[in-house]
Amino acid sequence: MLLPEVRTAEPVTISAAAELLGITVDTIRYYEKEGIAPAPPRGPGGWRRYDAGSLSWLAGVVMLRGTGMSVQEMRTFAAAYHAGADEHERLALLEAHHVVVLERQAELHRHLVALERKIESYRSAVAPPVQRDAT
Numbered sequence: 001m002l003l004p005e006v007r008t009a010e011p012v013t014i015s016a017a018a019e020l021l022g023i024t025v026d027t028i029r030y031y032e033k034e035g036i037a038p039a040p041p042r043g044p045g046g047w048r049r050y051d052a053g054s055l056s057w058l059a060g061v062v063m064l065r066g067t068g069m070s071v072q073e074m075r076t077f078a079a080a081y082h083a084g085a086d087e088h089e090r091l092a093l094l095e096a097h098h099v100v101v102l103e104r105q106a107e108l109h110r111h112l113v114a115l116e117r118k119i120e121s122y123r124s125a126v127a128p129p130v131q132r133d134a135t
Contacts, residue, residue: 006059011041011049020055021062028058036074037061038082067101 006020018025031037040054050058064074077093 006052006055008050008052008055011043011051012055014048014050017050017055017058021058023058023062031058031061031074034071034075036071036078064097067097068104069097073097 008020012020014025014028018028021028028037032039037058038054040048040050043049061074064077069077073093077090080089080093
């Protein structure tokens with residue numbers, strides 16, 4: 001995954017990774033359990049140590065989830081990556097999701113326009129009447 005990028009000089013613990021990514025430790029563990037994110041190497045004490053590569057992958061997962069990609073779709077993408085799917089195959093998965101995101105964005109825009117019309121209607125209804133001079 002390329003973006004968003006999270007930088008750290010040294011590998012970090014799972015709690016530090018969660019804080020850097022703005023997610024919970026449980027979310028990271030869930031993504032690892034589901035095969036969406038690979039389990040990172042462990043340090044001498046057996047603790048997970050998230051290096052730049054692990055953080056980059058997780059940041060990509062967070063971004064995809066933020067676009068509304070389902071857990072199943074993320075599993076499919078991760079499985080394709082780990083199975084050695086080439087860039088064309090992975091690109092096709094992302095482009096298909098991109099179409100879905102654009103459709104949702106258009107739908108959301110339609111709802112937003114309707115909401116704005118409704119708000120304006122209520123503002124007009126509750127606005128105090130304009131007083132005119134009786135001259």
